[in-house]
Amino acid sequence: MRESLEAKRARATTLVRTLKNAYPEARIALDFTTPLELLVATILAAQCTDARVNLVTPALFRKYRSARDWAGASLATLEREIHSTGFFRAKARALTGMARALVERHGGQVPRTRAELVRLPGVGLKTASVVLGNAFGEPAIAVDTHVFRVSQRLGLARADDPEAIHDQLAEVLPRRAWTLASHLLTTHGRRACGARKPLCPACPVKALCPWPGKTRVGRA
Numbered sequence: 001m002r003e004s005l006e007a008k009r010a011r012a013t014t015l016v017r018t019l020k021n022a023y024p025e026a027r028i029a030l031d032f033t034t035p036l037e038l039l040v041a042t043i044l045a046a047q048c049t050d051a052r053v054n055l056v057t058p059a060l061f062r063k064y065r066s067a068r069d070w071a072g073a074s075l076a077t078l079e080r081e082i083h084s085t086g087f088f089r090a091k092a093r094a095l096t097g098m099a100r101a102l103v104e105r106h107g108g109q110v111p112r113t114r115a116e117l118v119r120l121p122g123v124g125l126k127t128a129s130v131v132l133g134n135a136f137g138e139p140a141i142a143v144d145t146h147v148f149r150v151s152q153r154l155g156l157a158r159a160d161d162p163e164a165i166h167d168q169l170a171e172v173l174p175r176r177a178w179t180l181a182s183h184l185l186t187t188h189g190r191r192a193c194g195a196r197k198p199l200c201p202a203c204p205v206k207a208l209c210p211w212p213g214k215t216r217v218g219r220a
């Protein structure tokens with residue numbers, strides 16, 4: 001029988017509560033102290049691990065302290081400095097372009113709305129949500145690869161693109177829990193509900209999960 005929206009919302013609330021108990025330490029893994037630092041770190045984290053980004057950002061944040069500093073960075077130098085995060089040419093262009101837009105349109109400050117954030121070069125919906133949720137305390141759902149996969153296995157959303165998954169999750173997750181739920185689903189995806197070998201028998205939310213393959217470890 002098809003699950004009603006009301007039933008799905010109730011299950012989503014229980015899922016968040018259960019995952020919170022299972023992963024009480026779930027939080028953003030990127031190190032930052034200001035919205036600008038988080039914006040930079042999130043751009044660098046594309047196709048890279050958060051741990052690798054955290055190795056690179058301390059020196060960057062000491063050198064480039066404002067949007068103006070980033071806007072004026074030498075591309076060749078910046079490419080060398082972020083080389084180890086991968087896709088360094090595209091990321092260097094995104095960082096300087098983003099910073100120029102901050103200087104030209106926002107007085108050097110990171111804007112606080114999704115609409116303004118996604119208009120910055122190199123900033124998509126996920127990056128905007130990460131910044132809104134973690135630097136500004138606005139409830140925001142960030143759909144990374146784990147949230148994309150796990151939310152579908154859990155039957156909370158179903159779509160081919162992250163934006164649609166975002167909108168469907170916004171329909172069923174309690175708004176106050178959007179940011180935390182993103183961290184919980186990401187942590188769950190890393191620790192238990194992996195892409196290739198989900199650890200279903202040991203999964204803390206297996207009783208709430210409708211995924212048909214869940215009882216057979218090793219099936220993706």
Ligand code: SF4
Pocket residue numbers: 153154192193194198199200203204205206209210211214
């Ligand atoms: S039961 Fe398996 S598929 Fe479902 S959430 Fe848990 S690990 Fe993922």
